[in-house]
Amino acid sequence: MPHYGDYQNEIYFAGLAGVAPKLPVDFASLEARAAAALPPAVLGYLQGGCGDEFTQRHNADAFRHWGMTPRMMIDCARRDLSIDLFGMTLPSPIFMSPVGINGLCTQDGHGDIAAARAAALTGVPLVQSTLSNDPIEAVAEALGDTPGFFQLYTPKDKPLTESLVNRAEAAGYKAIVVTLDTWVTGWRPRDLNVANFPQLRGHVLENYFSDPVFQAMLAKPPREDLPAAVRQWAGIFGKVLTWDDMPWLRSLTRLPLVLKGICHPDDARRAIDLGADAIYCSNHGGRQANGGIAAIDLLPDVVTASGTIPVLFDSGIRSGSDVVKALALGATAVGVGRPYTYGLALDGAAGAAHVLKCILAEADLLMAVNGYPSIAQVRAAGATRRA
Numbered sequence: 001m002p003h004y005g006d007y008q009n010e011i012y013f014a015g016l017a018g019v020a021p022k023l024p025v026d027f028a029s030l031e032a033r034a035a036a037a038l039p040p041a042v043l044g045y046l047q048g049g050c051g052d053e054f055t056q057r058h059n060a061d062a063f064r065h066w067g068m069t070p071r072m073m074i075d076c077a078r079r080d081l082s083i084d085l086f087g088m089t090l091p092s093p094i095f096m097s098p099v100g101i102n103g104l105c106t107q108d109g110h111g112d113i114a115a116a117r118a119a120a121l122t123g124v125p126l127v128q129s130t131l132s133n134d135p136i137e138a139v140a141e142a143l144g145d146t147p148g149f150f151q152l153y154t155p156k157d158k159p160l161t162e163s164l165v166n167r168a169e170a171a172g173y174k175a176i177v178v179t180l181d182t183w184v185t186g187w188r189p190r191d192l193n194v195a196n197f198p199q200l201r202g203h204v205l206e207n208y209f210s211d212p213v214f215q216a217m218l219a220k221p222p223r224e225d226l227p228a229a230v231r232q233w234a235g236i237f238g239k240v241l242t243w244d245d246m247p248w249l250r251s252l253t254r255l256p257l258v259l260k261g262i263c264h265p266d267d268a269r270r271a272i273d274l275g276a277d278a279i280y281c282s283n284h285g286g287r288q289a290n291g292g293i294a295a296i297d298l299l300p301d302v303v304t305a306s307g308t309i310p311v312l313f314d315s316g317i318r319s320g321s322d323v324v325k326a327l328a329l330g331a332t333a334v335g336v337g338r339p340y341t342y343g344l345a346l347d348g349a350a351g352a353a354h355v356l357k358c359i360l361a362e363a364d365l366l367m368a369v370n371g372y373p374s375i376a377q378v379r380a381a382g383a384t385r386r387a
C-alpha cells in the first residue's frame with residue numbers, strides 16, 4: 001500500500017542536504033510560477049474561464065464552507081486510500097481530468113505523453129481528451145499499466161464517433177467518458193480578447209487527423225492542407241446530444257460509460273436509467289457556463305440520486321483537503337484539473353507527478369490527523385456546511 005504522506009519526509013530530508021523542492025507544494029505559488037513561465041496565450045486558455053469567471057472562482061472558494069471534524073484515538077498509522085472503480089482497485093482516489101491542451105503545456109508539444117508519464121509515475125489514472133497533440137494509441141503506450149479512460153467529444157458524424165471509440169477500446173482504455181457540456185464553446189473573454197482558440201490554429205487535433213474516417217472527409221491529407229482540415233474539424237466537432245441519443249451512445253461500447261457534466265440529480269437519475277455506468281459531476285471548471293452554483297455544492301444531491309452508481313467529481317480541486325472533502329460528500333473518485341497542468345508546464349511529467357504527489361500527501365496526512373484510516377471512513381464521517 002503506498003504511503004502517500006511519506007512525500008513530506010522526502011521533502012524535509014532533501015532539505016537537510018540543501019535541496020528544496022523544484023516546484024512549490026501549494027496551488028497559489030504553483031499558479032504564480034506557471035503564470036510567469038507560460039506563453040500568454042497558453043496561460044490565458046488554461047487559466048481562463050467563462051464570463052467574469054465567477055463560477056470558476058466560486059468552485060474553489062466553496063470548499064471553504066465545508067468542514068470536517070477530527071476524531072481522536074483511532075489507529076491511523078496506516079491509511080488505505082485505495083478505491084474500487086469499474087472492477088479495478090485503484091491505489092488512490094484521484095484521477096487526472098481530461099485537459100485538451102495538455103499537448104501545448106510542454107515546449108516540445110508532447111504534453112499529452114508527458115501527462116501519461118506522470119500518470120505512470122504515480123499510478124493516478126488519466127482521462128485522456130479527444131483533443132490531443134499525440135494520438136490516443138501513443139498516449140496509451142506511455143501510460144504503461146496505469147489505467148486510462150478515453151474522454152469523447154462526440155462528433156456530429158456517427159462513423160467518426162464509432163471509429164474514435166473503437167480505437168480507444170483497441171488501445172486499452174478502461175472506460176469511455178462522454179462530455180456533455182461542450183458541444184459549443186462558452187463565452188471566454190480572455191481568449192476572445194486576444195482572438196485565440198488553439199484548435200482553430202490546428203493544435204490538438206491529432207486524434208482527428210490520424211483517423212481514417214476523418215481523413216476520408218478531406219480532399220488532401222490534413223498536413224498538406226491544414227486550413228481545410230481545421231475547417232472540417234470545426235464543422236463536425238460538437239454533436240448536440242439529447243437523451244434520445246443514449247441508446248446509441250450505450251451501443252458504442254461494452255466499456256463502462258461515464259457521462260461528464262451532470263450537475264442535476266434528475267439528470268443523474270435519467271442517465272443511470274438509460275444505462276450510464278457512472279456519473280461525472282462537473283461544471284467544466286467554470287469554463288463553459290458562468291453564473292452557476294459551485295460544483296462541490298451540487299455534488300451531495302447528485303450522489304444521493306446516483307445511489308450505488310459511482311460518482312466522479314471535479315471542478316475546483318486545488319489541494320489534498322479539497323479531495324478529502326469531495327470524498328466526504330460522496331464522490332467515488334476526484335479529478336484534478338488545472339493544478340497538474342501547471343506542473344506539466346513547469347517541469348513536464350515530473351512536474352505533473354509532483355503536483356499529484358503533493359495533493360495525495362496532503363490528503364493522506366489529513367486522514368491521519370482526522371482519524372480516517374480509509375476512504376470508507378472519510379465517507380462515513382461526512383462534511384458539514386458552515387453557515
Ligand SMILES: Cc1cc2nc3c(=O)[nH]c(=O)nc-3n(C[C@H](O)[C@H](O)[C@H](O)COP(=O)(O)O)c2cc1C
Binds near residue numbers: 101
Ligand atoms: C485548459 C483546459 C482544457 C480542458 N479540456 C477538456 C477536454 O478536452 N475535455 C473535457 O471533458 N474537459 C476539459 N476540461 C475540463 C476538465 O476536465 C475539468 O472539468 C476542469 O478542469 C475542472 O476544473 P478545475 O481545473 O478548475 O478544477 C478542460 C479544462 C481546462 C482547464
Ligand SMILES: O=C(O)C(=O)c1ccccc1
Binds near residue numbers: 182199284
Ligand atoms: O477548453 C475546454 O475546456 C474544452 O474542453 C473545449 C474543447 C473543444 C472546444 C471547446 C472547448
